[in-house]
Amino acid sequence: MLLFGSPVSTLPVRATEHTLIAVKPDGVQRRLVGQIIHRFEQRGFKLVGLKMMQASEDLLSEHYREIVKKPFYPLVRAYMTAGPVIVMVWEGSNVVQSSRKMVGPTNGAEAQAGTIRGDFSFHVGRNVVHASDSTEGAQREIGLWFQENELLNWESCDQDWTIEANEDKQ
Numbered sequence: 786m787l788l789f790g791s792p793v794s795t796l797p798v799r800a801t802e803h804t805l806i807a808v809k810p811d812g813v814q815r816r817l818v819g820q821i822i823h824r825f826e827q828r829g830f831k832l833v834g835l836k837m838m839q840a841s842e843d844l845l846s847e848h849y850r851e852i853v854k855k856p857f858y859p860l861v862r863a864y865m866t867a868g869p870v871i872v873m874v875w876e877g878s879n880v881v882q883s884s885r886k887m888v889g890p891t892n893g894a895e896a897q898a899g900t901i902r903g904d905f906s907f908h909v910g911r912n913v914v915h916a917s918d919s920t921e922g923a924q925r926e927i928g929l930w931f932q933e934n935e936l937l938n939w940e941s942c943d944q945d946w947t948i949e950a951n952e953d954k955q
């Protein structure tokens with residue numbers, strides 16, 4: 786009797802994309818972690834890594850190497866090291882671009898209601914969440930924040946109901 790559907794080995798291997806999402810120190814302090822995780826879960830993306838960390842200044846300046854020379858960077862450093870962050874890796878088709886849309890523009894004051902920043906923030910320096918902005922950036926950031934053995938490759942039981950099986954053949 787097949788209670789759980791096809792055996793794992795016969796499930797199609799699908800092209801995957803990953804992104805780094807972080808709940809910033811304000812999100813942790815404001816008890817928004819659960820609500821933020823919930824949004825990615827309900828979209829159907831798959832969580833493959835998660836941990837709480839205190840970011841070091843070195844890690845942060847690598848992570849934000851594109852803004853490290855900007856005049857406001859000291860504010861970003863103070864903000865991002867002010868308490869623990871929750872870092873996560875999410876998997877799914879087009880997850881990088883979709884996550885950016887879910888997160889909304891950098892400044893919460895410009896973000897639409899319904900986005901994470903639009904619902905939970907209104908100041909650029911307290912914008913609750915980070916999301917990688919490109920697939921290359923995501924790979925770089927995941928490598929910075931996670932060891933390989935902290936990411937798990939697992940089969941989710943709903944994948945046939947969130948991804949059409951023929952996706953890779955189109």
Ligand SMILES: Nc1nc2c(ncn2[C@@H]2O[C@H](COP(=O)(O)OP(=O)(O)OP(=O)(O)O)[C@@H](O)[C@H]2O)c(=O)[nH]1
Pocket residue numbers: 852857860861890891892909910911912914915916917918
């Ligand atoms: N205080 C302050 N912080 C800023 C300013 N501009 C950007 N930041 C912060 O620096 C972060 C990085 O900026 P960007 O990478 O350009 O914005 P982003 O890609 O929307 O944000 P991340 O997802 O955190 O990378 C922002 O999310 C803000 O928290 C600014 O003018 N003042």
Ligand SMILES: Nc1ncnc2c1ncn2[C@@H]1O[C@H](COP(=O)(O)OP(=O)(O)O)[C@@H](O)[C@H]1O
Pocket residue numbers: 849852857860861890891892909910911912914915916918
């Ligand atoms: N003008 C700004 N003033 C204060 N903080 C900023 C500003 N621009 C960016 N930041 C902070 O730096 C982070 C990284 O910036 P950036 O990567 O450009 O935006 P995003 O977070 O939307 O990808 C932002 O999320 C925000 O926390």
Ligand SMILES: [Mg+2]
Pocket residue numbers: 916918
């Ligand atoms: Mg950014």
